[in-house]
Amino acid sequence: MLRFENISMVYRTDSVETHALREFSLDVEEGEFVAVTGPSGSGKTTFLNIAGLLERFTAGRYLLDGKDVSALSDAETSRVRNEKIGFIFQGFNLIPDLNIYDNVDVPLRYRGFNAAERKRRIESTLETVGLSSRMKHLPSQLSGGQQQRVAIARALAGNPRFLLADEPTGNLDTQMARNIMELIQSINMSGTTIIMVTHDDALAGMAKRNVHIRDGRVSDDGSSVQLANVATA
Amino acid sequence: MEFGPIWRAMMRNKTGAILIALQMAVTLAIMVNAITIIQERAQAMSRPSGVDEPNIFYILSIGFSENFNERLAIEEDLAALRAMPGVANAIQTNSMPLSGGGWSMSLQTEPGAGIEGTGTALYFIDEHGLDTYKLNLVAGENFSASDIEWREPADSGWPQKTIITQALAETLFPDDWRSALGSTVYINDDQPMTVTGIVERIQAAWNGWSGVERTMLVPQHTLFGSTNYVIRAEPGMRDQLMPQVEELLASNNKDRIVRRMRTMDETRERSYRDDAAMIKMLTFTVILLLLITSLGIVGLASFSVSRRTKQIGTRRALGASRSAIARYFLVENFLISAAGVVLGAGLAVGLNMLLVEAFDVDPGSLITLVPLAMLALIVIGQMAVLGPARRASNVAPAVATRTI
Numbered sequence: 001m002l003r004f005e006n007i008s009m010v011y012r013t014d015s016v017e018t019h020a021l022r023e024f025s026l027d028v029e030e031g032e033f034v035a036v037t038g039p040s041g042s043g044k045t046t047f048l049n050i051a052g053l054l055e056r057f058t059a060g061r062y063l064l065d066g067k068d069v070s071a072l073s074d075a076e077t078s079r080v081r082n083e084k085i086g087f088i089f090q091g092f093n094l095i096p097d098l099n100i101y102d103n104v105d106v107p108l109r110y111r112g113f114n115a116a117e118r119k120r121r122i123e124s125t126l127e128t129v130g131l132s133s134r135m136k137h138l139p140s141q142l143s144g145g146q147q148q149r150v151a152i153a154r155a156l157a158g159n160p161r162f163l164l165a166d167e168p169t170g171n172l173d174t175q176m177a178r179n180i181m182e183l184i185q186s187i188n189m190s191g192t193t194i195i196m197v198t199h200d201d202a203l204a205g206m207a208k209r210n211v212h213i214r215d216g217r218v219s220d221d222g223s224s225v226q227l228a229n230v231a232t233a
Numbered sequence: 234m235e236f237g238p239i240w241r242a243m244m245r246n247k248t249g250a251i252l253i254a255l256q257m258a259v260t261l262a263i264m265v266n267a268i269t270i271i272q273e274r275a276q277a278m279s280r281p282s283g284v285d286e287p288n289i290f291y292i293l294s295i296g297f298s299e300n301f302n303e304r305l306a307i308e309e310d311l312a313a314l315r316a317m318p319g320v321a322n323a324i325q326t327n328s329m330p331l332s333g334g335g336w337s338m339s340l341q342t343e344p345g346a347g348i349e350g351t352g353t354a355l356y357f358i359d360e361h362g363l364d365t366y367k368l369n370l371v372a373g374e375n376f377s378a379s380d381i382e383w384r385e386p387a388d389s390g391w392p393q394k395t396i397i398t399q400a401l402a403e404t405l406f407p408d409d410w411r412s413a414l415g416s417t418v419y420i421n422d423d424q425p426m427t428v429t430g431i432v433e434r435i436q437a438a439w440n441g442w443s444g445v446e447r448t449m450l451v452p453q454h455t456l457f458g459s460t461n462y463v464i465r466a467e468p469g470m471r472d473q474l475m476p477q478v479e480e481l482l483a484s485n486n487k488d489r490i491v492r493r494m495r496t497m498d499e500t501r502e503r504s505y506r507d508d509a510a511m512i513k514m515l516t517f518t519v520i521l522l523l524l525i526t527s528l529g530i531v532g533l534a535s536f537s538v539s540r541r542t543k544q545i546g547t548r549r550a551l552g553a554s555r556s557a558i559a560r561y562f563l564v565e566n567f568l569i570s571a572a573g574v575v576l577g578a579g580l581a582v583g584l585n586m587l588l589v590e591a592f593d594v595d596p597g598s599l600i601t602l603v604p605l606a607m608l609a610l611i612v613i614g615q616m617a618v619l620g621p622a623r624r625a626s627n628v629a630p631a632v633a634t635r636t637i
């Protein structure tokens with residue numbers, strides 16, 4: 001469902017050229033749960049941003065659902081993000097001035113759902129992440145783990161085909177991180193394709209497939225089962 | 234559109250929004266009342282004096298020597314002036330429209346003391362008066378040469394005839410101003426005068442007087458020691474004629490001096506100088522206020538955009554298009570403006586009531602002015618916020634993942 005063909009990404013700032021991705025190729029099938037690992041600066045976020053249509057790339061081809069997305073207009077990419085992609089961020093990225101209910105409502109309003117439909121979706125996704133009782137709270141009144149669950153509810157409310165997560169547990173303690181990972185696993189179990197960037201190998205082990213990036217290239221693409229076996233051996 | 238969440242988010246950071254709304258309210262209140270005053274003044278300034286302003290000038294003649302024969306001087310002066318090439322006509326009179334100084338009397342339609350009369354400005358003219366001023370006679374007839382009498386300062390009597398303005402006729406005979414013609418009016422409680430003509434308009438000397446259009450013309454030459462000669466030049470001849478007239482009068486008779494030669498144009502300009510200054514000052518104030526308000530809006534919106542850069546990136550990631558982001562800030566500004574102008578409408582009416590009470594200004598047509606001003610401020614607000622909104626729409630979606 002997601003296909004990167006020799007994608008290159010070069011950042012040019014004044015005199016410096018940074019090759020964030022070099023002829024990066026990857027295929028992700030429907031229903032997969034891919035963990036992307038790699039050292040800091042290896043290009044993980046760049047990959048995720050391009051996959052999520054947050055950034056345009058320099059060269060190569062990107063097919064999403066078999067469709068070349070590089071020529072889409074701003075309004076069209078925005079609609080694709082809104083309908084097909086859910087984002088989970090390391091910093092949660094909840095809107096601080098809006099309560100939990102309104103936060104989950106944000107993508108649904110851009111989708112153009114009517115009030116009743118939005119209400120139904122908000123309540124049911126908040127139920128899924130176990131935060132129905134906090135709808136009127138502001139993000140600042142919740143713990144980090146709760147905030148990330150709200151962000152997941154917000155990502156899920158529009159029923160996206162796939163979920164992109166950049167270090168979703170990076171700001172959480174181990175216990176919270178595990179809770180969030182279990183939630184993400186269960187989301188994958190119900191059919192949503194997931195690509196998750198992490199630097200934590202143990203968490204990466206909870207994914208079905210691990211992709212390792214080094215220097216803007218895929219250096220290792222194996223299943224986590226093998227890694228898990230190595231870890232237990 | 235997402236009024237609800239935008240409003241709720243704004244209420245979490247309301248100080249700036251409230252200040253801008255208040256600023257808009259005050260601006261609206263001041264703007265509406267300033268415009269009311271400007272309109273009132275401009276309207277007053279645009280009223281015609283009734284005389285042929287571009288071609289008329291006048292000059293003051295003051296006798297000073299023991300053997301100054303004023304009557305003879307006037308007769309000679311008028312004869313000489315009327316004979317001058319370029320002079321269309323000339324008269325002697327006591328005062329000029331809009332000049333600031335003149336005579337007024339009280340007129341009534343029934344004789345008797347204790348009856349409240351109508352305040353009336355008064356000019357003494359002869360049979361050349363209507364032509365010199367180029368007044369429009371709408372009923373009756375002009376004075377004839379035989380009607381003109383000579384008036385000494387001590388005289389308290391009045392001639393039989395008078396020509397009045399239509400506005401005066403309307404005040405004296407509210408049912409039918411035309412019935413003024415041939416009617417008797419009483420001056421000094423019980424001295425009868427017959428209205429033998431009605432002119433469309435000649436304004437009094439005082440532009441701020443509510444009865445500025447109520448004027449009567451009296452067929453007399455005055456022997457008051459000093460007098461004005463009013464000269465109407467042929468079109469285009471005024472400026473070249475003025476020094477010649479001054480020279481002629483000065484050399485004609487050595488027992489008087491001539492002073493203060495002035496055009497009607499200058500008289501009008503002097504008469505409304507304060508009003509013109511007031512209009513300029515108020516216009517400047519309104520423009521300045523609008524500018525400051527616009528800058529305030531730009532400032533608040535710019536601050537709001539940079540404070541929410543991360544949030545904008547996140548919204549972009551969640552599916553907001555550029556235009557949806559820009560719209561957010563336009564709607565936010567609209568909500569602030571709407572609150573501001575609604576409050577401002579109240580303030581404007583309140584301030585107007587205060588001004589009407591305290592300074593007796595014309596209440597103006599607030600019913601149309603207030604909604605127009607509200608609309609104008611909302612449009613200005615939206616225009617002011619366009620720049621920041623565009624900047625917001627250019628925030629890269631990648632900001633969502635690139636900054637923590």
Ligand SMILES: Nc1ncnc2c1ncn2[C@@H]1O[C@H](COP(=O)(O)OP(=O)(O)O)[C@@H](O)[C@H]1O
Nearest residue numbers: 011013018020039040041042043044045046047
């Ligand atoms: N906007 C940018 N401008 C310039 N260089 C950038 C920009 N974003 C990322 N980079 C560079 O691209 C490389 C890859 O970055 P990134 O994808 O964020 O790595 P990771 O997420 O794996 O840490 C890094 O060298 C980083 O400094």
Ligand SMILES: [Mg+2]
Nearest residue numbers: 044045046166
């Ligand atoms: Mg990163």
